[in-house]
Amino acid sequence: MVFRPAPGAREDAVNPPEQRPSRPIVVVTGTGAVTGFGWGVVPLFEALARGERAFRTIARFDHARHRTHLAAEVPAAGRPAALAGLPHADAFALFAAEEALDAAGLARQGLGIDVGIFFASSTGNMVEAERFFAQLTATGGRRARAGLLASQPCSGPAEAIARRTGAAGPSETVSAACASGSMSVARALDALRLGECEVALAGGSDSLCQLTYGGFNALRAVDPVMTRPFREGREGLSMGEGAGVLVLETLEHAEARGATPLAILAGAGVSCDASHMTAPHPEGAGAVRAMRDALADAGLHPEEIDFVNLHGTGTPLNDEAEWAALVTVFGARARQIPVASTKALIGHLLGSAGAVEAVVTIGALREGSLHPTPGGGPPAEPPSPRTPVRIGLGAPLAVPGARFALSVNFGFGGANAALVFERPGEGA
Amino acid sequence: MNPLRGGNAGGGDAIRVRDPSPELRDVVVTGVGTLGAFGAGREALAAGLRAGVPQLSPVERPPGYHRTHSARTAALVTERNLARWVPPAAARRMGLPSRFAVAASMMAVEDAGLSREHVTPEIAARGAVFLGTAFGAALFSEQLLTEIFRDPEQASPFRFAESVANAPTAQVALALGITGANVTLTLREASPLAAIAGAAREIALGRADWALAGGVEEISPLLHAALDRFRALARPHGSGPETARPLDARRDGFVAAEGATVLLLESAERAAERGATVRARVRGAIQATDPTAPATSWGCGVDELAEALAAGLARHRVLPEEIGLVVSGASGARRGDLLEGQVLRAGWEGAELPPVTAPKGATGEYGGFIAGAAVLAMEQGLVAAPRWFEEEDEGVGINPAAALDGRPDRTVLVSTLAAAGAAAWLLLDPA
Numbered sequence: 044m045v046f047r048p049a050p051g052a053r054e055d056a057v058n059p060p061e062q063r064p065s066r067p068i069v070v071v072t073g074t075g076a077v078t079g080f081g082w083g084v085v086p087l088f089e090a091l092a093r094g095e096r097a098f099r100t101i102a103r104f105d106h107a108r109h110r111t112h113l114a115a116e117v118p119a120a121g122r123p124a125a126l127a128g129l130p131h132a133d134a135f136a137l138f139a140a141e142e143a144l145d146a147a148g149l150a151r152q153g154l155g156i157d158v159g160i161f162f163a164s165s166t167g168n169m170v171e172a173e174r175f176f177a178q179l180t181a182t183g184g185r186r187a188r189a190g191l192l193a194s195q196p197c198s199g200p201a202e203a204i205a206r207r208t209g210a211a212g213p214s215e216t217v218s219a220a221c222a223s224g225s226m227s228v229a230r231a232l233d234a235l236r237l238g239e240c241e242v243a244l245a246g247g248s249d250s251l252c253q254l255t256y257g258g259f260n261a262l263r264a265v266d267p268v269m270t271r272p273f274r275e276g277r278e279g280l281s282m283g284e285g286a287g288v289l290v291l292e293t294l295e296h297a298e299a300r301g302a303t304p305l306a307i308l309a310g311a312g313v314s315c316d317a318s319h320m321t322a323p324h325p326e327g328a329g330a331v332r333a334m335r336d337a338l339a340d341a342g343l344h345p346e347e348i349d350f351v352n353l354h355g356t357g358t359p360l361n362d363e364a365e366w367a368a369l370v371t372v373f374g375a376r377a378r379q380i381p382v383a384s385t386k387a388l389i390g391h392l393l394g395s396a397g398a399v400e401a402v403v404t405i406g407a408l409r410e411g412s413l414h415p416t417p418g419g420g421p422p423a424e425p426p427s428p429r430t431p432v433r434i435g436l437g438a439p440l441a442v443p444g445a446r447f448a449l450s451v452n453f454g455f456g457g458a459n460a461a462l463v464f465e466r467p468g469e470g471a
Numbered sequence: 472m473n474p475l476r477g478g479n480a481g482g483g484d485a486i487r488v489r490d491p492s493p494e495l496r497d498v499v500v501t502g503v504g505t506l507g508a509f510g511a512g513r514e515a516l517a518a519g520l521r522a523g524v525p526q527l528s529p530v531e532r533p534p535g536y537h538r539t540h541s542a543r544t545a546a547l548v549t550e551r552n553l554a555r556w557v558p559p560a561a562a563r564r565m566g567l568p569s570r571f572a573v574a575a576s577m578m579a580v581e582d583a584g585l586s587r588e589h590v591t592p593e594i595a596a597r598g599a600v601f602l603g604t605a606f607g608a609a610l611f612s613e614q615l616l617t618e619i620f621r622d623p624e625q626a627s628p629f630r631f632a633e634s635v636a637n638a639p640t641a642q643v644a645l646a647l648g649i650t651g652a653n654v655t656l657t658l659r660e661a662s663p664l665a666a667i668a669g670a671a672r673e674i675a676l677g678r679a680d681w682a683l684a685g686g687v688e689e690i691s692p693l694l695h696a697a698l699d700r701f702r703a704l705a706r707p708h709g710s711g712p713e714t715a716r717p718l719d720a721r722r723d724g725f726v727a728a729e730g731a732t733v734l735l736l737e738s739a740e741r742a743a744e745r746g747a748t749v750r751a752r753v754r755g756a757i758q759a760t761d762p763t764a765p766a767t768s769w770g771c772g773v774d775e776l777a778e779a780l781a782a783g784l785a786r787h788r789v790l791p792e793e794i795g796l797v798v799s800g801a802s803g804a805r806r807g808d809l810l811e812g813q814v815l816r817a818g819w820e821g822a823e824l825p826p827v828t829a830p831k832g833a834t835g836e837y838g839g840f841i842a843g844a845a846v847l848a849m850e851q852g853l854v855a856a857p858r859w860f861e862e863e864d865e866g867v868g869i870n871p872a873a874a875l876d877g878r879p880d881r882t883v884l885v886s887t888l889a890a891a892g893a894a895a896w897l898l899l900d901p902a
Contacts, residue, residue, distance in 0.1 A: 065494070109623045156759060156779045164657075165635065176616055176693075184535025189700040193766040196606060197636055197657040202891040205762045211775040213758035214893050215665050216657045218607065218636035226654060233672060238786070239758070254612060257619035258631030315653035317595070317644040320564075320632045329650060336678075455632060456641025458653050 066236045070297050070304035070467070073147025073290035074402045075139035075246075078389045079115030079283050082122060082138055084146075087389070087399075088406050091414035092439055096388050098269055098281055103170065103251050111265045114251050115283035115390035129203070130168035131250035135286035135395075136200035137207055140244055144208070147290035148302055149242065152209050159212035159240035161231035162201035163223030163247030165394035168194040170252040197394070200248040200286070212240035217394075220454030221354075222313070223247055224287065224397025225462055229311035231291050241296050246288035247395030255393060256282055262321060270357035270391075271418040272384035273366075273434060275427040280356040283390020287398030289405075306405040307465040309447065310343070312336025316457025322360050327368025329459040330354075334372045334451060337461035341447070345373050348380065348463075349445035350413050352404045353432075354453045355384025356391055361453070366430040381440045382432045383407075387416045397452040401462060404450040408466040413440040495675040498753040499742050499902070502585070502735030504578025504685075505843040506553075506571055507728060507834060508546035512578055516732075516834070516843050523856030525726055525835045527712055536696035542704035542713050545690045546728035546835035557646075565633060565642055566611045568731075571838075572602060572639035572687040573646050575731035579683060580647070583735040584747055590647045599651035599679040600643045601670040602687055602733070603662025605837055605889075607636035609691040639687045639731075651679045660800060660807075661758075661887045662686055663732065663839030664895035668756030670736050681737035686839025690729040698727055701767045703890070705803055715803030715836070717829035717857075718812065718871055720864035725802035728835025732843045751849045754882060754898035757783025761810070764892035769806040776810070776894055777817035784818075787898055791819050795826075795881030796854075798845040799869075800888060802831040803859075811888050812867030825881075826872035828854035842897075845885045849901055852878040 076083065079097025080090040090097065097115035106112045117135060126134040141151050175191035194203065198216040205214055213234060217226045224247035231245035259265050259280065270281035289308075297304055314336065316329035323330070338345060354365055369377040385400045386392075392399055407413045415435035418424045426432050434440070446468075451461045505512065508526040509519030519525065525546035532543070548571065553562065556577035557570050565573070580586065590598070611634040618626040632638065637655035644653050652673055656665045663686025670684030698704050705713040705724040716722040742749055759779030764770030784791065797815060801808040815824060830844035833855040847853045857871040878901065885897040 156775055156782065159758075160760065167657075173616060176613070177620065179535055180617075180620070182535070187535070189697065192697050193701075196659060196891075198659060198891065198893065199766065202764070202766060202893075205760045205892050206764070206766075209762045211760050211762050211772065211779065214658070214760035215758065218604075218655045218657045219640070219653065220635050220637055230669075233676070237672070253619050253623075254616055254634070257623045257626045258615060258628075258634065260623060261626040261628040261631050263628075313652045313654070315600070315641070315644045315650050317648045317650050317653075320638070320641060320645070321628075332650065454637070455635050456637045456653065457644065458637060458641065 068294040069235045069308045070294050071289050071306040072297050072302045073143040075142030075288045076402045077135040077138050078285040094415040094417050110260045111267045130171045130194045132168045132200045132248045133203035136248035139286040139288040140204045143288040143290045154208045154210040156211040157241040158210040159243045160201045160214040161227045161245045163217045163227035163394045164197040167197040167199040170250050219458040222452045222454035222458040222460040223394040225452040225460035232311050243291040246398035248286035249394040251284040272355040272357040272387045273362050273426040273430045273432050274418040277357045279358050280391045283392045286395050287402045304467045309465045310337045310341025310463040313460045323364035327364040330368035331371045333459035333461040337463045341463040348447050348449050350381040350442050350448050352400050352450040353382050353384045354451050355386050362430050381413050383413045384416045400450050404448050411443040413442050497739035498671045498674045499739045499749045500734050500751040501742050501747040502579040502583030503843050503846050504575035505732040506575050507730035520833045520855040523833050523858035530695045531692040541699040548730050566608050567689045568687050569639045569642040571731035575733040576643045576683045579733045579735040595648040596650050597680040598649040599673045599682040600640050601654045601666040601684040602640040603656045603666035605659045608634045609694040613693050658893035660889035661893040661895040664887050664897050671753040674738050680741045683733050685733035687731035688837035690727045715832050716859040717801035717803050717832040718867050718869050719860050720862040722803040726835040728838050730838040732839035749902040750846050752900040754900045755787035757896040759894045761892040769810045773813045776814045780818045794884050795879040796883045797827040798885045799827050799829045801829040802836045809866050812869045827869050829871045830855040832859050
């Protein structure tokens with residue numbers, strides 16, 4: 044086991060190094076993503092840098108009677124032939140996992156018991172289950188294809204990855220609504236620190252379906268125009284779909300096989316508001332705890348965080364609560380610290396949001412540039428005076444030399460999760 | 472070739488033992504709450520285990536859902552008056568799985584010698600909730616979809632909030648104000664053990680002092696019909712009841728069961744400080760995956776699972792001969808029970824297995840009852856009466872124990888192999 048204090052740890056950190064247990068350093072050596080911008084990390088990063096938004100009129104299902112009509116659907120173009128016919132969420136997960144394995148220089152198959160899968164999903168392959176249900180109700184059961192239900196459980200995408208890659212280590216799927224993806228990465232961090240596996244595929248996958256689209260509309264949580272996080276007059280989120288996967292391993296393991304770390308996963312924190320089933324705690328109490336726990340886990344002081352990838356759904360309540368949490372954690376610096384909402388461009392990916400946003404956060408650390416957070420109005424539309432965060436309006440925010448970044452996600456039931464990533468220095 | 476090392480690993484037959492963290496705290500079980508077809512509470516579960524077969528109820532059969540010769544029954548919760556544990560005003564804001572989970576959680580709290588009043592904000596801040604579910608809120612999801620298909624504008628926001636898989640976990644946190652980790656895991660049949668493992672880890676790492684952990688499930692008509700379409704369920708034979716026959720050669724599927732089982736876990740230090748009765752000690756957990764498993768059944772990855780089990784036992788410093796009882800997740804599934812038997816026998820490398828009990832023959836599958844049964848076995852030396860067992864299956868090679876010679880004085884292995892590949896084992900030591 045390798046141990047050294049978390050890089051950059053300060054003596055006045057929340058949890059000083061001498062009070063932390065010995066543990067290995069966990070690094071990210073590969074990333075993969077599928078989003079409304081297409082199949083792969085490159086189209087995602089390129090579109091984010093340009094400040095594009097992936098929202099289009101829904102093609103997946105008949106949206107005519109729904110209150111809203113936009114979503115960031117994954118385009119059919121670019122889907123590999125090898126993934127044809129698979130349920131959507133499984134296909135997204137497999138593509139992202141294989142892209143991440145390729146980036147990490149690992150084999151795509153025969154991974155064995157040393158590789159664990161720590162995944163997330165809020166609805167699994169629900170869109171296929173909806174087709175079954177539609178057939179069931181339309182034909183009285185005579186022509187309903189039960190095979191459409193085979194991969195419906197939330198665990199479906201993780202199971203698909205295990206089947207494809209032969210990963211035989213621990214496998215579990217977190218389903219904690221919109222915090223799931225960040226939680227799965229946090230769970231992988233534990234697994235690697237505790238030696239449950241040597242390599243972890245951590246991520247999440249969710250596909251656009253009527254259950255969640257109609258459900259969020261029933262809550263009046265979908266912006267009928269397009270999501271405008273932290274803007275005055277915002278009306279809600281916009282839905283997306285896709286998958287994100289990180290290859291995680293101990294630094295020792297990565298070095299032994301000559302792999303180059305893309306980032307260090309320095310810490311994680313999870314918490315619960317225990318306040319309301321669908322609304323965040325008004326002061327963001329649970330979010331504060333998750334962020335502080337993640338900072339403590341990383342041995343960092345809030346001042347050391349260089350930027351934050353926000354939950355940033357664009358719902359009036361979320362952005363207020365998240366701003367309150369930022370003020371509590373960062374104090375006066377809450378107005379200055381660069382932030383971004385990836386959901387403003389690719390939509391809310393629900394169970395996979397945290398995983399994709401982790402990929403984006405790592406990319407921003409490496410590039411020294413944080414993507415813009417476009418709103419629904421003119422490019423120069425400022426953030427709300429009530430939530431005066433520092434976001435890039437029409438252009439990326441430069442974060443040169445950024446070393447530590449926080450990525451946060453919050454979900455139904457008051458579930459919260461925060462991750463701290465570090466750009467590796469020389470020797471890591 | 473080891474794909475992780477570019478072919479340089481050299482394979483090696485010896486089990487590699489990874490160092491466990493030296494900082495982990497001891498975790499104990501001090502409370503059990505359970506609600507199933509057998510009734511509510513540990514004594515009801517004990518009676519159900521002694522009975523050996525579950526109380527079955529007919530499952531509603533909407534037109535078109537079930538096939539003609541499908542299973543007709545399930546082990547459904549018939550106790551609908553949960554007001555002792557779930558205030559009616561709160562229950563009205565919950566789906567059935569949330570009610571089950573909150574009721575079982577409050578029972579676990581009581582069983583641990585605590586009450587809602589004991590859970591001050593300070594104590595709640597050091598608590599966590601980990602629940603596992605295979606399918607989540609099946610009925611509300613179905614009803615919500617029906618509403619959306621009919622008219623999206625009439626869809627119920629309440630039903631949507633309670634249709635998410637983590638609703639029961641969140642409702643438990645709301646009921647007690649628990650602000651620590653709130654995690655819902657879905658690994659099909661392995662979900663409850665993985666959740667208990669997660670909670671134990673949270674305490675062992677010092678992030679929580681106590682936790683409520685277990686499993687919850689509801690069996691809706693659509694879920695029942697779907698399980699039957701995949702031939703997972705025991706079939707009716709003539710006019711007789713459907714019978715799960717774990718480990719028996721004549722088994723033809725499991726009996727679906729609904730309900731919840733929640734354990735109260737806490738650090739051994741905290742339990743000692745408050746003078747709590749320790750019911751079992753959590754020695755460790757092991758998880759693995761059978762990548763040969765198809766999406767709707769069990770695979771044939773005996774070697775991978777046996778290797779993972781052996782490596783996990785070594786990691787927790789447990790020799791197979793130190794295990795005094797196996798609480799098996801065998802449920803009556805044709806392929807699942809076969810795999811369970813093969814993995815256990817491979818893990819023991821031909822040596823005689825300790826006694827094996829299969830509580831799912833008495834409780835049905837889902838609901839985390841296996842965890843409650845494991846604790847009862849440790850506390851009372853009680854195992855499920857295997858009334859279903861008549862004919863040994865040579866492939867499985869295990870006869871379930873009809874009784875134990877007293878309480879186990881050695882480690883108990885709780886085993887669950889899930890359809891689609893997930894595996895979770897829990898190691899419990901006597902108090």
